[in-house]
Amino acid sequence: MSESPQPVSPATLKFLARLVTVLTATMILGLLVIVGLLVTRFWSEPDLPALPGAITLPEGAHATAFTQGEGWYAVVTDDRRILIYDRASGALRQEVTIRE
Secondary structure, three states: OOOOOOOOHHHHHHHHHHHHHHHHHHHHHHHHHHHHHHHHHHHOOOOOOOOOOOOOOOOOOEEEEEEOOOEEEEEEOOOOOEEEOOOOOOOOOEEEEEEO
């Protein structure tokens, strides 16, 4: 003899149906928000720092690397020097020789 399952009240079934509907809507809304954030993040233009139009290096020096900070930019040359320039005037501020 097998026992028959207990009957479920219609109020409980209605509650479960509404709960599943609300959770589904929440998941869909969350997925749409994530997709929207990804789209706006990847399609927006990044704020790039302003680069100097031209850099005048000393005779015979060739640039191998470039970096910049607030109010200055630096060029590493192939003859083992770091040349630090003023961003506003473009004048050479400092020259650092890299030792071996």
